[in-house]
Amino acid sequence: MKRTLVLAAHPNLRESKINRAWLERLAGEEKVTIHDLYAEYPDFRIHVEKEQELAASHERLVFQFPFYWYSSPAILKEWQDAVLTYGWAYGSAGKALHGKEFMLALSTGGPEEAYGEGGYNRYPIGELLRPFQAMANLTGMTFLPPFLLHGVRTLSDEQIRASAEALAARLSE
Ligand SMILES: Cc1cc2nc3c(=O)[nH]c(=O)nc-3n(C[C@H](O)[C@H](O)[C@H](O)COP(=O)(O)O)c2cc1C
Known part of the structure; x- marks a missing residue:
């Protein structure tokens, strides 16, 4: 079984700084498979069996995305709706993902304090990410601490490289 599957979801990678830098760095990692969902499915017609096979053949799944409207870009929702079927991902016979690890890797425009006590986004990021955690719980995956990069508009190239x-270090664990 392969180690880590990164399901990357950025609708416009050409204009991306953060997610593109992350993917370029991860492309060099032997134990990481990168799967660019918008490139694979520009029409959103997700190949369910192919995705299920890919997910089942890795020990850890990672959703990597820019935070859009307090969630992921739409294709990751579509991926969950289409791929995480009853009897495969959940239900008494649905154990395909049981025992795997699940992690989020996301960048946010809002600075860290915007998601803190009294911040303009009002809710801590951990609360906003609960649906992903609940999905991991229901499908029997261990929800690892998310990898977060906040306040991306003001970061230097060096800070982006460091992130x-x-x-890459988190995913080589
Ligand atoms: C449609 C859209 C919605 C966004 N929603 C949020 C948001 O809810 N919270 C936030 O902190 N940043 C939000 N942003 C900012 C993005 O998270 C930020 O531009 C992105 O993480 C930068 O990553 P990139 O360089 O890979 O594009 C949004 C940006 C766009 C285009």
């Missing part, structure tokens, strides 16, 4: 290194 890519840190993500």
Whole structure:
């Protein structure tokens, strides 16, 4: 079984700084498979069996994305809706993902304090990410601490590079 599957979801990677830098760095990691969902499914017609096979053949799943409207870009929701079927991902016979690890890797425009006590986003990021945690719980996966990069608009190239290194280090664990 392979180690880590990164399900990457950025609708416009050409204009991306953070997620593109992360993917370019992770491309060099032997134990990481990168799967660019928008490139694979520009029409959102997800190949369910192919995705289930890919997910089942890895020990750890990672959703990597820019935070959009307090959630992921739409294709990751579509991926969950289409791929995590009853009898495969959940239900008494649905154990395909049991025992795997699940991690989020996301960048946010809002600075860390915007998600803190009294911040303009009002809710801590951990609360906003609960649906992903609940999905991991229901499908029997261990929810690892998310990899977060906040306040991305003001980061230097060096800080972006360092974050890519840190993500690669997390995923080589
Ligand atoms: C449609 C859209 C929605 C966004 N929603 C949020 C949001 O809810 N919270 C936030 O902190 N940043 C939000 N942002 C900012 C993005 O998270 C930020 O631009 C992205 O993480 C940068 O990553 P990239 O360089 O890979 O594009 C949003 C950006 C767009 C385009």
